Amino acid sequence: MHRCRPRRAPAAGGWTLLEVGIATAVLLILLSVALPATQRLLDRQRAASARHLLSSHLAFARLAAIQRRVDISMCPSIDGVRCSGDAAGWGQGWIIRPTYADTAIGDAVLRHQRLHYPRGWEIHSSSGRPHIRYLPDGRAWGTNLQLRICSHGDLRGRVVVNNSGRIRSETLDESGGCTP
Template sequence: MAVRASGFTLLEFLVSIAVVALLLSIGVPSLVGALERVRLHGAFSALTVSLANARLAAVSRGVAVTVCPSQDGRQCRKDLVWDTGWIVFIDRARNGVPPGADAVLERATPDLSGISVRSTAGRHLLRYQPSGYSPGSNVTLRICRAADQRELGRVVVNNGGRARSERPTRLQPCVPEP
């Protein structure tokens, strides 16, 4: 009685590896693109929700509320980088500094891996007045692909305090507005 060994031959194994490599080469770029779209949508959502909540808090509480980039969730950064998150806080003194931990209404730290967020030059924070207005110049928060600094979209807040999101029809360089 002859015993037959079961298993793969070298040729079958190499064909299997080639098929798996082909499927991965097709699927991985699609997955990377899908992950970027999810992070982009998350950045848009997190920013617009935080801005809407800040405006609502300013109107309902009758005080100035500030939104600014923050690295530690306690104080504002002085640059235009929003990648590490941002805070929303009651700013009665209107000086852009949270008076204490109890004044911070929200600490946002979304997953922005591979995405950078930058605000308009000269506008490192956004303040809502008790009327809901955000006086001064419009603020633009640019959402860019970190790898090649191509703009994926932006959130713009006008003087009336209304935030809107825009997505370009074609990728363009991510440069801040003066």
């Protein structure tokens, strides 16, 4: 008589508690090394985004002034209807509208940009320059305007408009330099 041997059950696949603990520890070490670099990357991307957004809206305002043959202003705005008049209020957003001698013409807002940056991110304009006004020939009225992009008091970028209306942006990474 032939005897059959019982078949063994295959070994269960999976990880032991020790293996899971070691894998978790390695993952935590890798994340602790990568997280600061990721935060710096996000900060650089936010600053670049703000520079490009400001530059494109300034170019739009200048072109609108030339095409419509009227003064066009770009100013910080919280509600999307009125200028806030605050040089440090650019971090909430801005509006572009036709003006005459710094007074809005009607209720027309050509463009409204709302911003939602994390706490600690701000955009400040030059002292005494809460807005920019483009003349019908494309020149910027008044002195040069400087918009500083700041993160937790550090200067991350700058957009400058000179009297001829030319827009220039710079990538920066300087500690301090962002007092309103």
